[in-house]
Amino acid sequence: MAVADIFARLGLTLPDSGGNLVTRSPIDGAVLVRLTAHDDATIDATITAAAAAFPAWRDTPAPRRGELVRLFGNELRAHKAALAELVTLEAGKVTSEAAGEVQEMIDIADFAVGLSRQLHGLTIASERPGHHMRESWQPLGPVGIISAFNFPVAVWAWNAALALVCGDPVVWKPSEKTPLCAIATLGLLDRAIARFDGAPKGLSGLILGAAPAGERLVSDVRVPLVSATGSTAMGRKVGAKLAERFGRALLELGGNNAAIVAPSADFELARRAILFAATGTAGQRCTSLRRAFIHTSRYDEVVGSLKAAYASLPVGDPREAGTLVGPLIDGGAYEAMQAALAAAREQGGIVHGGERVGEGGAFYVRPALVEMPEQAGVMLRETFAPILYVTRYSDLGEAIALQNAAAHGLSSCIFTTDLRESERFVSAAGSDCGIANVNIGPSGAEIGGAFGGEKETGGGRESGSDSWRAYMRRQTSTVNYSNELPLAQGVKFDV
Ligand code: NAD
Numbered sequence: 001m002a003v004a005d006i007f008a009r010l011g012l013t014l015p016d017s018g019g020n021l022v023t024r025s026p027i028d029g030a031v032l033v034r035l036t037a038h039d040d041a042t043i044d045a046t047i048t049a050a051a052a053a054f055p056a057w058r059d060t061p062a063p064r065r066g067e068l069v070r071l072f073g074n075e076l077r078a079h080k081a082a083l084a085e086l087v088t089l090e091a092g093k094v095t096s097e098a099a100g101e102v103q104e105m106i107d108i109a110d111f112a113v114g115l116s117r118q119l120h121g122l123t124i125a126s127e128r129p130g131h132h133m134r135e136s137w138q139p140l141g142p143v144g145i146i147s148a149f150n151f152p153v154a155v156w157a158w159n160a161a162l163a164l165v166c167g168d169p170v171v172w173k174p175s176e177k178t179p180l181c182a183i184a185t186l187g188l189l190d191r192a193i194a195r196f197d198g199a200p201k202g203l204s205g206l207i208l209g210a211a212p213a214g215e216r217l218v219s220d221v222r223v224p225l226v227s228a229t230g231s232t233a234m235g236r237k238v239g240a241k242l243a244e245r246f247g248r249a250l251l252e253l254g255g256n257n258a259a260i261v262a263p264s265a266d267f268e269l270a271r272r273a274i275l276f277a278a279t280g281t282a283g284q285r286c287t288s289l290r291r292a293f294i295h296t297s298r299y300d301e302v303v304g305s306l307k308a309a310y311a312s313l314p315v316g317d318p319r320e321a322g323t324l325v326g327p328l329i330d331g332g333a334y335e336a337m338q339a340a341l342a343a344a345r346e347q348g349g350i351v352h353g354g355e356r357v358g359e360g361g362a363f364y365v366r367p368a369l370v371e372m373p374e375q376a377g378v379m380l381r382e383t384f385a386p387i388l389y390v391t392r393y394s395d396l397g398e399a400i401a402l403q404n405a406a407a408h409g410l411s412s413c414i415f416t417t418d419l420r421e422s423e424r425f426v427s428a429a430g431s432d433c434g435i436a437n438v439n440i441g442p443s444g445a446e447i448g449g450a451f452g453g454e455k456e457t458g459g460g461r462e463s464g465s466d467s468w469r470a471y472m473r474r475q476t477s478t479v480n481y482s483n484e485l486p487l488a489q490g491v492k493f494d495v
Contacts, residue, residue: 003032003089003180009082012187014180021208023179026092026327027317029361035179037209043216049202050142050169051222056200058139058167065165066116068199071192072161073109076102083153083184090178091152092327094318097281105157105185107447108463112161115468119166130482137472139167140248144217144226146238149329150284150384151229152178153185155252158447158463159227159471160189160204166471171205171223173214175230177329182206214238221245225471228252229286232382232408232456239458250470251458252451254382255410257433257442258291258403260425261302262396262416265295269439270415271305274388277413277441279313279367282325283386284333286457287411287435287443291379292390293399299392303371306390307352310369315357327364328385334363337385343378344370344389354387375402382408396421404432409454411435411442434461 007014019036038046057065076083080102087098124133143163147155152175160170174182186206193199207213211234218226218241227250228238235253242249259277261270277289294302318326328334334356341354354368367386372379379389393399403412412431416422422438424430434453435442445451450465452458461467487493 003086006082006086006089007184010079010086010184010187011191012184015183021176021179023090023177024330024361025089026329027089027319027362032090033180035208037176038207038213040216043207043213046171046202046205046207047142047217047220047222050171050205053169053200053202054139054141056198057169057203060167060198062116062119062165062167064198065167066113068192068196069109069116069161069164070113071195072189073106073113075188075192076106076109079188080106083181083188086181086184087152088318088326090180091149092318092329093281094323094326095321098318101151101154104154104447105161108154108157108161111447111464112165115162116165119468119472126478127488128480128486130480130484132479132481134477134479136475136477137166137469138475140471140473141224142169142171142222143471144220144223145170145172146214146217146226146228146230146234147172147174148230148286149175149177150281150286152181155229156182156185158451159250162462162468163471164203166468168225168471169200169203169205171207171217173207173209173217176208176210179208215241218242218247219245221247224248225250227460227462227470232458235458248470249458250460250462252286252460252462253456253458254408255286255288255453255457256290256380256382256406256408257287257411258293258406259289259412259442260393260396260399260403260414260416261292261294261298262414262418262421263295263297264417264421265298265415266417266439267298267301267305270302271309273413273415273439273441274306275309275313277443278388279310279325279386280443282328282365283367284329284384285443287445288386289388289442290382291375291403291406292388293393293402294390295399296392296394303369303390306369306388310353310367313367315364315366325364325367325386327362331363333385334365336383337365337368337387340378340381340383340385340387341368341370344372344387347377348373349389375405380406396424400425400430407456409433410457411437411453413437413440413442415439
């Protein structure tokens with residue numbers, strides 16, 4: 001389906017300014033649209049509008065704000081199929097994963113609607129007679145959202161649905177590789193805003209462009225929080241810039257996620273989980289499985305079976321039924337994958353698969369399974385492509401140490417039916433990641449839990465649980481309802 005037709009089904013018009021921001025479909029390399037990157041004046045005007053919208057939105061009762069998110073969720077429900085097709089066209093996801101991404105937006109919208117009546121604070125016992133203490137959560141201000149190409153709509157929704165119910169306008173700088181997904185999503189939000197009585201102008205803004213446009217957003221003191229999703233290299237720069245101006249950072253960066261396959265693992269379950277986690281989305285999820293530590297007693301069985309499955313995985317056009325592995329995003333991703341495989345070979349790795357499938361302007365690859373003699377060098381880096389490194393282990397303590405040796409700390413898992421092993425893995429002495437799973441792979445999180453990771457993954461948490469607090473400011477209030485003025489800690493100051 002052509003991109004203009006998808007926009008028509010969404011009830012929107014495809015913008016095409018013939019500008020310098022050229023978007024290609026990873027499916028065939030064809031140009032989808034030529035847009036214009038926003039200049040400094042346009043970016044400034046967008047942030048000015050968001051800052052101006054803040055007071056009115058802040059003063060709108062939270063359950064009313066939830067009503068706007070409910071209307072947006074309805075737009076998403078009505079247009080799920082068309083938006084998912086756009087995700088497939090622009091990001092190359094297979095049909096079912098693209099639909100799953102839009103479903104995730106609907107799920108977080110529902111979550112946020114409920115949350116809009118539950119932005120709970122605390123009452124705290126005061127040491128002073130006739131005093132009350134409480135903690136409240138107040139709206140923060142415009143929230144900047146920078147997103148990566150591989151989740152071109154859901155990452156914004158995780159942030160925006162919460163920020164909006166928390167009373168914050170949102171300004172989105174999507175990946176320069178997926179601007180159409182952003183334009184379409186905000187077209188749906190604008191429709192919900194138009195139906196909502198009392199949404200201030202400027203409540204939702206869009207900034208188009210590459211890193212320089214993101215830098216403008218990050219540098220602006222009128223944006224108290226920037227939630228940035230992308231590579232660790234990007235987060236290092238964004239985090240430092242925000243720290244310089246005391247802006248808040250919510251960083252969701254790279255991952256180098258691992259699985260441990262223990263002697264008691266349910267083999268069939270582990271095999272299927274590993275295949276989805278390592279090769280789904282063509283290995284282009286932050287939570288994709290990149291390292292597997294397999295107990296020596298199961299190594300030949302597991303690796304033999306994976307090798308056979310890798311050789312027959314259906315790679316190809318993500319729109320076709322039956323395809324499980326779609327294209328890499330572009331030629332740069334292909335080159336990075338080949339460079340990593342060459343480095344693995346130099347380190348003594350035995351590479352199965354990894355070759356290009358087809359030719360022309362698109363980059364399809366057979367996922368690579370790499371048997372490594374030990375964990376070192378390239379295995380400790382995130383390569384955003386379908387490469388799974390496997391090594392043996394003989395002791396669980398050793399396997400946990402290997403899994404924790406990566407610089408990233410996003411997601412992890414163990415396959416075991418031994419209660420002692422699984423509990424040890426999720427204990428304080430186990431996985432050091434933000435996500436630690438048992439008998440499921442590291443990818444495919446639900447929105448109900450807090451999502452994010454430690455170390456070079458950036459430390460941020462978004463989506464479910466109490467992640468909403470990042471989008472609000474905490475205020476402690478002490479109220480004296482007595483006629484006395486006792487000071488805390490028994491201090492005397494009689495005047
Ligand atoms: P990227 O870092 O190249 O770009 C991400 C976004 O940051 C883009 O919008 C880009 O324009 C912007 N950007 C880049 N440099 C910037 C700067 N200096 N200032 C402001 N903005 C800047 O990442 P990508 O290739 O689009 O995505 C892949 C990476 O994202 C992988 O490392 C993956 O693990 C990570 N990722 C993490 C999560 C997570 O939740 N932890 C989710 C998805 C992707």
